Amino acid sequence: MNNKKNFLLSLIMIFSFLSASSANADDMDDVQALLDAYIETEADLMAQTELMSEDRIFIIGTPAMRMTDNQANMKGQIHVDSRRQQMDPGAIYYATREDQIVRVYGDAAVASFRRNLNFRPSAEGMKNGMSNNTSRQLVTVVMAKVNGDWKIVHTHISSA
Numbered sequence: 001m002n003n004k005k006n007f008l009l010s011l012i013m014i015f016s017f018l019s020a021s022s023a024n025a026d027d028m029d030d031v032q033a034l035l036d037a038y039i040e041t042e043a044d045l046m047a048q049t050e051l052m053s054e055d056r057i058f059i060i061g062t063p064a065m066r067m068t069d070n071q072a073n074m075k076g077q078i079h080v081d082s083r084r085q086q087m088d089p090g091a092i093y094y095a096t097r098e099d100q101i102v103r104v105y106g107d108a109a110v111a112s113f114r115r116n117l118n119f120r121p122s123a124e125g126m127k128n129g130m131s132n133n134t135s136r137q138l139v140t141v142v143m144a145k146v147n148g149d150w151k152i153v154h155t156h157i158s159s160a
Helices: 002-040 045-049 070-087 123-127
Strands: 052-060 065-067 092-105 108-120 133-146 149-159
Touching: 002 045, 002 092, 002 108, 002 133, 002 149, 045 070, 052 070, 065 070
Parallel strands: 052 149
Antiparallel strands: 052 065, 092 108, 108 133, 133 149
């Protein structure tokens, strides 16, 4: 009888361990998908807004600016981006990332990476004096589960 109890207890422990591991793996996959979407939507800030919590904090620049109204912040970023698009509608603008480190802590996660914002003007833009440009940045993103979904709750960007 004791052997049966020990066996059942061992099975319960193994299943508990496996289910805890798979939950963490699922969270890591979800966090990674959120970070992928964050980079992929760099040229579509309306879509990027959906990845963020309403109360996201955004820190950028030298001297640093700290914005705590995500709606107003994204409105400003979208305005600047629409000016870029008006100046050269045929240009290509995209982001890449390198050396990413991600840590998941229950319902919170932190990612740190280098981001390259790449601008490639169209032929018309080059005729008007535009040139290829890559802006290198160090980025820290804090994510949290908000109503069951992973959202970006804090972004800090510094020049690299």
